[in-house]
Amino acid sequence: MLAIQQQSDAELLVALRADGRQAFEVLFERYSDFVYNFAFRRTGSWSEAEEVVEIVLLELWRQRDRVVLKHGSLRPWMCGVALNCIRRSSRSRDRQHRAFGRVAAGETIEDPADAVVSRLDDEVRMTELLVALEALPVPQREVLTLFVWEELSYEEIASALDLPVGTVRSRLSRARAALGPSWQDAHQTAGDPRSVNRKRGTA
Amino acid sequence: MNESQLRRSLPHERRLPYERREAIKEALMARIDADPPATARRPRRHGRRALVAATMGATVVAAGTLAAATDLWSGPPAPTRARQDLGDLERLLGRDGRVDQGRAVELARSGDRVLYGAPTGDGGYCITIGTDGGTGQCTPFDETSLEKAVWFGTEGRVDQTGGRYMGGTVFGRVTDAKAVSVEIPLPGGAPAAQVAVGRNGFFITTLPEPAWRAQLGGAETGPVTVLDAGGNSLGTFDSAGNRVAM
Numbered sequence: 345m346l347a348i349q350q351q352s353d354a355e356l357l358v359a360l361r362a363d364g365r366q367a368f369e370v371l372f373e374r375y376s377d378f379v380y381n382f383a384f385r386r387t388g389s390w391s392e393a394e395e396v397v398e399i400v401l402l403e404l405w406r407q408r409d410r411v412v413l414k415h416g417s418l419r420p421w422m423c424g425v426a427l428n429c430i431r432r433s434s435r436s437r438d439r440q441h442r443a444f445g446r447v448a449a450g451e452t453i454e455d456p457a458d459a460v461v462s463r464l465d466d467e468v469r470m471t472e473l474l475v476a477l478e479a480l481p482v483p484q485r486e487v488l489t490l491f492v493w494e495e496l497s498y499e500e501i502a503s504a505l506d507l508p509v510g511t512v513r514s515r516l517s518r519a520r521a522a523l524g525p526s527w528q529d530a531h532q533t534a535g536d537p538r539s540v541n542r543k544r545g546t547a
Numbered sequence: 548m549n550e551s552q553l554r555r556s557l558p559h560e561r562r563l564p565y566e567r568r569e570a571i572k573e574a575l576m577a578r579i580d581a582d583p584p585a586t587a588r589r590p591r592r593h594g595r596r597a598l599v600a601a602t603m604g605a606t607v608v609a610a611g612t613l614a615a616a617t618d619l620w621s622g623p624p625a626p627t628r629a630r631q632d633l634g635d636l637e638r639l640l641g642r643d644g645r646v647d648q649g650r651a652v653e654l655a656r657s658g659d660r661v662l663y664g665a666p667t668g669d670g671g672y673c674i675t676i677g678t679d680g681g682t683g684q685c686t687p688f689d690e691t692s693l694e695k696a697v698w699f700g701t702e703g704r705v706d707q708t709g710g711r712y713m714g715g716t717v718f719g720r721v722t723d724a725k726a727v728s729v730e731i732p733l734p735g736g737a738p739a740a741q742v743a744v745g746r747n748g749f750f751i752t753t754l755p756e757p758a759w760r761a762q763l764g765g766a767e768t769g770p771v772t773v774l775d776a777g778g779n780s781l782g783t784f785d786s787a788g789n790r791v792a793m
Contacts, residue, residue, distance in 0.1 A: 368579060372572055372575065376572075377560070377561075380561070381561065397571060398575065402575055402578060402635065405575065463561070466558035469556075469558050470557075473557070493554065520550075
């Protein structure tokens, strides 16, 4: 098992296509947390992120004959599929509101208490961040966050979004230009964590 | 706001909780074990295709809803593999969604690319392209009433090496009952592609390179026009969903 765990994505993909149950397990371990955090950063919900993990990994299996490996890594492909999944998710609308709602309703999660609080705080923080980024058009937001949060290269982003590299560059440039004032404005109203706590306490 | 601040604003990364990780893994492994071995899988006829679907935009004009379409699911029955693919999409629907695989039908066809669909238990529907795990998506019932006159997405195709795009597929649905075709602009001064809208509102067409590539980048380029039987425009919309002309 140790040997296969050290194999490259390209080698694992070949093994996967040959009905590699073992290869899938390795890829699951390699990418589940990546997809989990990726999805959380787009949805603001850890539970939704769990569902995205399942869908993306299932897509990897279903599309194993068609997956195109770019730059030796499955990460761009994973990002692209995860984004599609999130875009078309039936629950994609109003996810920010639901994040607050869940806190207000005191929903319980089977987890140690500290972890629950910590995860809920994550969701509040992430929701604030996503709301602030809503000032950007979706195409620019997607490119910017892939660049900054996942640290993908221009070429990898182009692969993930199936765009020409030039379009990636132009969208990133526009996002950077737009981000300054919009971010400052957003944080003047949404950046104070105490205001979030008040919402949690009174909603 | 700079990139460093944007990065620092993120909550710390977390690991998938152990119990959930194991549950998800177990479910996926069960799905994998249920698949036929590679040697028994349907042979590919046209090389590998990459799911590079990027939903390009949902466009405008509130019109009839899916619920109003009476015989939407009366077309030729979908093959078993398409039904299975549609069943796999249930995950997109949440707890209340169930794909009625038994009612899966062919909705539209363009060459070898076929759009299949099936109703869901909650009154929505799911669609998928082809029988090889291609692009798929679902619209729950509570979103069908919000469905706009036109929505469309794309699916790219790559050659055998997986390194060169061979064009792609544009597919979608028109809910305006008066619509008979969709006009998709092509680059280089070529005549726009006229795509017939089926009786159920769905359409699909394949575009060669570079037309497909240009269309995929359509977020910054040409609008899509919906036409009635007389060739009159019912509206022209950009991919962000804004009406740009009548």
